Amino acid sequence: MDPLRLGFPATALHEAAAAAVARVLEAHDHEVEAIALPPGAPRDGIDLFVAAWLAPGEAMSDLMQPIGLVYRPSLIWCVLADAPKRIDELAACPELDRRIVVPANTQVADAAARVRDAYDLAGSGYVIDPLPEAQAFAWAQAADHTHVVPLTRPHELLHTGPWRVLLDPLVALGVEQQACILLRAGLRETLDRDLIDELDELTLGNKVVSAMAHAIRLDGMSAEAAADAWQRGKLTPRG
Numbered sequence: 001m002d003p004l005r006l007g008f009p010a011t012a013l014h015e016a017a018a019a020a021v022a023r024v025l026e027a028h029d030h031e032v033e034a035i036a037l038p039p040g041a042p043r044d045g046i047d048l049f050v051a052a053w054l055a056p057g058e059a060m061s062d063l064m065q066p067i068g069l070v071y072r073p074s075l076i077w078c079v080l081a082d083a084p085k086r087i088d089e090l091a092a093c094p095e096l097d098r099r100i101v102v103p104a105n106t107q108v109a110d111a112a113a114r115v116r117d118a119y120d121l122a123g124s125g126y127v128i129d130p131l132p133e134a135q136a137f138a139w140a141q142a143a144d145h146t147h148v149v150p151l152t153r154p155h156e157l158l159h160t161g162p163w164r165v166l167l168d169p170l171v172a173l174g175v176e177q178q179a180c181i182l183l184r185a186g187l188r189e190t191l192d193r194d195l196i197d198e199l200d201e202l203t204l205g206n207k208v209v210s211a212m213a214h215a216i217r218l219d220g221m222s223a224e225a226a227a228d229a230w231q232r233g234k235l236t237p238r239g
Contacts, residue, residue, distance in 0.1 A: 003031040007046035010036035012156055016212035017070055018050040019223035020204055021181060023231060028195045034223075039105070047187055051179035053107075065188065066180035068200045071209050075111045075173040076153050078163040081145040086167040087115060090148065091124035097146040101139040104130035108150050111173050118172035154206040159214035159238055204230075207237030 004025055008018035015036065022032045025048075035046065043049055043064065051070050077087060084093050102109040112128045115121065126148075131139065140149045140157055151157065153165075181199055188196055204212075212230055215221040221229070229235045 003033040004047045005033050005035055005045060007035045007037050007043055007049045008051075010038055012213040012217035013152070013154060013209060014050065015223045016216055016226055017179070017204060017209055019227035020212070020230060021048065021050050021070075021199070021202065022224075023227045024198055024202060025195070028192060028198075030195075043182075047184045049182040052182050053177045053179055055175060055177055063185050064182040065185060067183055067188075067196070068181050068202050070179045070181060070202060071154060071204050071206050072176050073179050073206070074153050074176045075108060076151055077115065077166045077168070077173070078149045078151055079145075079166060080143060080147070080162060080164070084166065086169060087172070088119055088169060090119070090121060090126065090166075095146060096148060098125040099127050099129055100148050100150065101129045101131055101136050102150050103133040103136040106133070108152060112150050114174075115168075115172045118170045154210040154213065156210060156213035156217050159207075159210045160218075205237070208235065211235045211237045 006018055006022055006025070008014040015034075018034060022034060025032050037043070037046075049064060052064075052066060053073050054066060079096075081093075081096070084090055084096075090096065100112060102112045109128075109130050116126065116128055130136075139147075140151065143149050143161075148166075149163070151163075157163070181202075208230060212226040212235060215226040215229065215235065216223055226235070
């Protein structure tokens with residue numbers, strides 16, 4: 001039997017979720033070939049993809065079929081300070097840094113532009129600064145009580161930092177999404193029914209994915225070791 005080609009976006013977050021799915025496939029005696037895909041890469045030749053972030057009710061193409069609900073991602077803005085509580089209070093906090101760094105060409109950056117416009121943050125001196133992903137991550141990791149930090153949830157930094165999520169009364173960041181596994185069309189009919197059921201019921205949750213991503217990116221674990229720690233109950237979800 002040929003290996004199942006398991007694709008995922010090339011980030012610690014997605015690698016963590018993919019490693020957990022790979023564990024399920026291997027438990028059903030399938031060999032797995034994990035493939036990290038750069039942003040925007042086609043999914044040609046991929047048997048399973050982990051994970052697609054879909055809005056509730058969003059339709060997929062006929063080439064890939066969603067299954068399961070692995071976690072519930074969302075876009076968030078965070079602070080370490082005690083105030084403000086809401087995004088619409090940012091203008092009234094002169095102690096906050098007006099520079100907001102985002103990873104360029106990502107959902108986080110696109111959402112930041114919507115938030116800036118919806119809350120007229122430019123009028124209060126706020127500047128959105130898109131940087132390469134590694135630089136934006138380093139900025140967020142080094143954030144202090146003056147920074148407003150856009151993140152995804154789950155995220156490896158949420159596992160450790162005492163972040164507080166700002167309320168978004170205008171829903172400018174968008175709604176909570178659903179992270180689903182995508183199956184190549186026709187694959188469902190070739191896999192064992194018990195495996196399909198297990199994939200459909202696999203729920204890691206945001207905190208577990210944050211913990212696994214933290215283990216991979218910041219603790220230096222391999223994805224396989226992080227998935228093993230999750231299976232054995234050795235990861236303590238916090239963020």
